[in-house]
Amino acid sequence: MKRVYAREEFCAGCKLCEVHCAVAHSEYPDDIIKAFLKQKVKPTPRVLVEENQPISFALQCRHCDDAPCTKACISGAMQKDPLTGVVINDESRCVGCWTCILVCPFGAVQRDAGGHKVASKCDLCSTNGGLPVCVQNCPNDALVFTDELWGR
Template sequence: MERIFIDAAKCDGCRNCFVACMQAHRRDSGSIYDLDLTDPQNEARNRIVRGSDGTYTPIFCRHCDQPECVMSCMSGALKKDKETGLVLYDETRCGSCFMCVMNCPYGVLKADTSTRTKVIKCDFCMEHGAQPSCAKACPTGAIYVREVKG
């Protein structure tokens, strides 16, 4: 099983991970050069928070071993995949109660900006290649993928 790890000390706030995530999940096709950063349909599944001390903290889904989001999901829209260890989201099952958003201890999950009817969360770029786009785009190595024991 692979997981995304963060070394916040290496994050310089460039937001390449943010833009790469938007590009990987955009609804239309095109290059990163014509990506509309203001279009809510291209919403990123991660974010970078700048602290009062000027340091940056990448906020990403940790695909927890005991995910509070899954345990609080009443509709079964969130499930922990036993094989991959990832927390997966099924939009068609979501009841839009946002208990998962309220129970995520890391503040990662959020309601989508445009409709406020579904949850936006990391899907590990399962449909976009072997490694998540955010990790591929990180120039400092602050975001990386590592194998973990299941």
């Protein structure tokens, strides 16, 4: 399946991926200014730039083939789509027990800061059907979206 891979050697650490991810998953996905300034709770990015300069890279859910979060989920909200392979948290079923956060080996699941008690994680922008916004907006091509196994 297609995944987002980080190319650490080109990550400028600007965190534009975080900014655009937060907007895409906000109440105003098409208006960055409203998303940040009008929405009551600051939008949360589902990608996080890990950094210890000069090293930095963006990390998001790896959509594991054998995803521990789906197994650990107590309500069946966390599911891997058998067709696309995308691991998605059905927020209507999520009870906010944080078991998924505990088991994720990458630390890629977070608590949603938006007020409702659900787990928040990368959905590969599967609702917009195209390139994930983090990849789209990376100024240095440090993120790629590909089905080839990237890197080591």
